[in-house]
Amino acid sequence: GYIAMSNGILVLFSPGGHIFEGDVLEAMPNTWISTVVRLLMAFAVMVSAPLIVVPFGELMEGKIGIDKAKYSPMFKRIAVRVTFCIICTLVAEFFGSAFVHIVSFIGCFSVSITSFVLPSLFIIQLSNQSKSDRKGGLGVDLVLLCDTLMLVVGVIATVITSTLTFRELMATT
Numbered sequence: 001g002y003i004a005m006s007n008g009i010l011v012l013f014s015p016g017g018h019i020f021e022g023d024v025l026e027a028m029p030n031t032w033i034s035t036v037v038r039l040l041m042a043f044a045v046m047v048s049a050p051l052i053v054v055p056f057g058e059l060m061e062g063k064i065g066i067d068k069a070k071y072s073p074m075f076k077r078i079a080v081r082v083t084f085c086i087i088c089t090l091v092a093e094f095f096g097s098a099f100v101h102i103v104s105f106i107g108c109f110s111v112s113i114t115s116f117v118l119p120s121l122f123i124i125q126l127s128n129q130s131k132s133d134r135k136g137g138l139g140v141d142l143v144l145l146c147d148t149l150m151l152v153v154g155v156i157a158t159v160i161t162s163t164l165t166f167r168e169l170m171a172t173t
Helices: 002-013 032-064 074-129 138-172
Strands: none
Touching: 032 074, 074 138
């Protein structure tokens, strides 16, 4: 969905070289391609929202202690998730147009950490745990060195992208 949206936006704005600031939906012309991009963006939000709300709701249920009760009423679980959605809606309303930049910053940081930092860190931890089971050789040390290098590159990429997004956020507030 995201790739199709970005390609649609690229097709829309490539011929004229239009540069836009702020909300891309406001800058798009009314064509069938822009309608498809808008529908894909709405679809991406509808598909990704449960991926955020459900795990967060389960985490909160665990902290509150709702999940420990064998037969806890369903309305408590629903109340936790609805409360989370209401709080997010209130935060979006409170920050108004800056909310886009807040979500952009959180998304940028989360995607960078998840894509670049955590995989290398996970592999390094696994290789250190299994180090006692194997005999160290040049190949294994080279792999560990590459993973460490990728971890450093991931941290640098996360810091750079998060800093740029945070500066944009601070410029709008």
